[in-house]
Amino acid sequence: MLRLAVPNKGSLSDSAIAMLKEAGYRTRRDPKELVVTDADNSVEFFYLRPRDIAVYVGSGTVDAGITGRDLLLDAGSGAEEVMALGFGASTFRYAARPGEIADVAAISSRRVATSYPGLVAKHLAQAGVQADVVRLDGAVETAITLGVADVIADVVETGTTLRAQGLEPFGEPILRSEAVFIRRPGTSQGGAVEVVRRRLVGVVTARHYVMLDYDCPAELVQEACRVTPGLESPTVSPMQNPAWLAVRAMVPRAQTNRVMDALYDLGARAILVTEISACRL
Numbered sequence: 438m439l440r441l442a443v444p445n446k447g448s449l450s451d452s453a454i455a456m457l458k459e460a461g462y463r464t465r466r467d468p469k470e471l472v473v474t475d476a477d478n479s480v481e482f483f484y485l486r487p488r489d490i491a492v493y494v495g496s497g498t499v500d501a502g503i504t505g506r507d508l509l510l511d512a513g514s515g516a517e518e519v520m521a522l523g524f525g526a527s528t529f530r531y532a533a534r535p536g537e538i539a540d541v542a543a544i545s546s547r548r549v550a551t552s553y554p555g556l557v558a559k560h561l562a563q564a565g566v567q568a569d570v571v572r573l574d575g576a577v578e579t580a581i582t583l584g585v586a587d588v589i590a591d592v593v594e595t596g597t598t599l600r601a602q603g604l605e606p607f608g609e610p611i612l613r614s615e616a617v618f619i620r621r622p623g624t625s626q627g628g629a630v631e632v633v634r635r636r637l638v639g640v641v642t643a644r645h646y647v648m649l650d651y652d653c654p655a656e657l658v659q660e661a662c663r664v665t666p667g668l669e670s671p672t673v674s675p676m677q678n679p680a681w682l683a684v685r686a687m688v689p690r691a692q693t694n695r696v697m698d699a700l701y702d703l704g705a706r707a708i709l710v711t712e713i714s715a716c717r718l
């Protein structure tokens with residue numbers, strides 16, 4: 438059986454579970470359930486802390502899993518990112534009191550508090566900056582107020598926590614993170630991991646695209662197909678009236694209304710949008 442790790446708590450947990458459910462897997466019924474066997478799909482799910490998932494996958498204790506890119510890089514385990522999952526987006530940034538520290542070079546000889554010491558040590562080393570890294574479990578933003586650090590490096594989503602502590606980010610973000618599907622390179626379960634990957638690609642794509650159908654005057658179909666090129670190529674079908682053709686294509690969800698406007702201006706009519714509930718590309 439394939440062994441897959443899923444975040445049991447925290448920012449990534451609910452969305453990861455929802456995505457696996459959409460991909461047709463059995464998920465836990467109770468937050469206290471830590472192991473779930475999906476016999477139909479030959480997968481055993483282990484509900485673990487996202488921080489530990491990269492370590493378990495890297496060591497081969499489990500074959501693959503879902504965690505944050507920042508946690509994967511912090512662990513420095515042998516696990517590798519297979520694909521981004523499109524949720525749990527955040528940046529990882531340095532912050533300090535306003536005007537106190539201008540850039541990464543100015544961190545030199547200062548104390549940096551973080552829950553991601555691996556990630557920060559690597560980043561400072563790459564920048565050629567010597568600093569003391571203070572490892573904390575959480576509530577990192579308070580470290581400056583408490584006088585145990587001059588700089589913090591932490592996850593920033595909305596920036597509300599930083600503002601509430603009177604801190605400001607500085608320098609370029611160290612990292613742009615989101616939830617990722619990870620695996621151990623060279624796992625003997627490579628084929629089974631690939632099946633999960635294809636299912637997850639199906640969910641991500643179904644969320645990202647809608648299906649567009651429209652009727653198009655036959656002489657305008659080439660132009661209309663340039664507006665909706667689809668993934669491979671749009672499907673063009675005859676209609677009872679030979680002056681018209683029916684066109685069907687996937688369109689990025691975010692562009693739906695812009696594309697509909699363009700098609701309408703061109704002369705297309707009966708433009709319909711439908712949800713894609715699942716797909717395999």
Ligand SMILES: Nc1ncnc2c1ncn2[C@@H]1O[C@H](COP(=O)(O)OP(=O)(O)OP(=O)(O)O)[C@@H](O)[C@H]1O
Nearest residue numbers: 446447448449487505507508525526527592594614
């Ligand atoms: N607002 C957020 N706060 C923290 N982590 C976030 C946020 N948004 C996305 N993430 C991502 O979630 C992962 C951290 O999840 P984790 O469960 O370890 O911490 P958490 O969500 O802060 O939960 P807790 O601190 O309650 O244990 C990281 O990959 C991080 O980038």
Ligand SMILES: O=P(O)(O)OC[C@H]1O[C@H](OP(=O)(O)OP(=O)(O)O)[C@H](O)[C@@H]1O
Nearest residue numbers: 575576577592593594595596597598599
């Ligand atoms: O930019 P924001 O939207 O404010 O989100 C980022 C904050 O949220 C998380 O903290 P959490 O509430 O999980 O507490 P923790 O520090 O104890 O993990 C994270 O560690 C940041 O502090």
Ligand SMILES: [Mg+2]
Nearest residue numbers: 447448575576
């Ligand atoms: Mg947290």
